[in-house]
Amino acid sequence: MLKRIGFFLLTNLAILIVLSIVLNIVSAVFGINFGNIAGANQNMGSLLVFAAVVGFTGSLISLFMSKTIAKHTMGVQMITQPTNKLQAWLLETVHSHTQKAGIGMPEVGIYEGEANAFATGASRNNAMVAVSTGLLSSMNKEEVEAVLAHEIAHVANGDMVTLTLIQGVTNTFVVFLS
Structure with a gap:
């Protein structure tokens, strides 16, 4: 529990540091004084730029850190060298699906938990697919293969990037309206 809280705090600190650097660069390049945004002479254009920088920076940082965050939380x-037949089968199945989809081989992992699986990563060729022990124990190989195909489809379709862009737009509106 403390590990998760510590990782959460470090992640937010990193986001704040990167955000301040990005805002300083945008301010210097475009000559926008973000210090006057909330005053009586509010410039809506500057506010929108500020909201977009904040909104998209946070979602992009989340995307680029998604594999690391998922692994730790x-x-x-991770299966780097299979130690049993199940792990070898998982790697072989994911590899087969990625070849059919025309994408790079993602990292593959197993975690403790109820029946579930997920895919994450910053791009089609830099992704991770993970399945839970609950999924592996409650489904037969054909069902697990279908779940893996579903997760590989998320990677191949670029769903993580699409969701990041949607999150960035949503964050922009939230910051702008607040």
């Missing part, structure tokens, strides 16, 4: 054990 979910306790995913």
Whole structure:
């Protein structure tokens, strides 16, 4: 529990540091004085730029850190060298699906938990697929293969990037309206 809280605090600190750097660069390049945004002479254009920088920076940082965050918060054990037949089968199945989809081989991992699986990563060729022990124990190989195909489809379709862009737009409106 303390590990998750510590990782959460470090992640937010990193986001704030990167955000301040990005805002300083935008301010210097475009000559926008973000210090006067909330005053009586509010410039809506500057506010929109500020909201977009804040909104998209946070979502992009989340995207680029998604594999690391997922590994640590979910306790995913990555399979680098299979130690049993199940792990070898998982790697082989994911590899087969990625070849059919025309994408790079993602990292593959297993984590403790109820029946579930997920895919994350910054791009089609830099992704991770993880399945839970609950999923592996409650489904047969054909069902697990279908779940893996579904997760690979998320990677191949670029769903993580699409959701990041949607999150960035939503964040922009939230910051602008607040």
